[in-house]
Amino acid sequence: MKKVIILFSIAVFAFTFSAEAQNCNQGAKLAKAAWQKYGPWKPNITLNPFKASIRPLKNGWNWIASNGGANIGPRYLEIDGGNETGSITGQTKRTFITHPSFNNNVKLTINKYDGRAKTGVVICVQGKDGVTTQKTSYIFPNDRNGKDKVFNLRNVKGKIIIVSMKNQSVGNKFKYRIKAE
Structure with a gap:
C-alpha cells in the first residue's frame, strides 16, 4: 500500500511540475531561424540587417500559425527600443526575442501592472552556435x-x-510592460 501511495505522489508531483515547467523552446526555434538567415554575428554590424531579416520570419510564422489572423508566436523585443505591453490570459504563454546584443550587459525589466495571475518567467540566451x-x-x-x-x-x-512568460492561472490575467536596455 505504501508503494502505491508513493508512486501516486510521485506521479502527482511530476504532473504538477510539468504543468508549471517553462522553457525557451518557442523563442529558441525563431532565434535559430534568425541565425540561419542572418548569418554570423559581428560586432561591427548594424541592426538594420537583423531587423530586415527577423520581421519576415516572424510575420511568416504568425501568418502560418494563425492563417493570416491574430499575432501569435514569439514577438520581437528591441534592446533600447522602449516598452512592449500586453496581457497574458489563462495558462497561455508569451515569448519575446531580441536582436543579438551589442552590449555585454543588458538590463531587462518586467512590470506587472495589473492582474492576479501567478506567472513564470524564464530568460535564455542563444549564441550563433545555436x-x-x-x-x-x-x-x-x-x-x-x-x-x-x-x-x-x-x-x-x-x-x-529570449524571454518566455507563462500564465499559470486558469482564469486570471497578467498585464505587463517589458523593456530591455
Whole structure:
C-alpha cells in the first residue's frame, strides 16, 4: 500500500511540475531561424540587417500559425527600443526575442501592472552556435500588487535574448510592460 501511495505522489508531483515547467523552446526555434538567415554575428554590424531579416520570419510564422489572423508566436523585443505591453490570459504563454546584443550587459525589466495571475518567467540566451542557455527564472505571485522585476543579464554580447512568460492561472490575467536596455 505504501508503494502505491508513493508512486501516486510521485506521479502527482511530476504532473504538477510539468504543468508549471517553462522553457525557451518557442523563442529558441525563431532565434535559430534568425541565425540561419542572418548569418554570423559581428560586432561591427548594424541592426538594420537583423531587423530586415527577423520581421519576415516572424510575420511568416504568425501568418502560418494563425492563417493570416491574430499575432501569435514569439514577438520581437528591441534592446533600447522602449516598452512592449500586453496581457497574458489563462495558462497561455508569451515569448519575446531580441536582436543579438551589442552590449555585454543588458538590463531587462518586467512590470506587472495589473492582474492576479501567478506567472513564470524564464530568460535564455542563444549564441550563433545555436546553443540555448537558461540565464535565470522568476515567478510573479498570484496577487494584485503591481511589481517590477529587474534582471541584470551579463555576458550576452553577440547573443539573442529570449524571454518566455507563462500564465499559470486558469482564469486570471497578467498585464505587463517589458523593456530591455
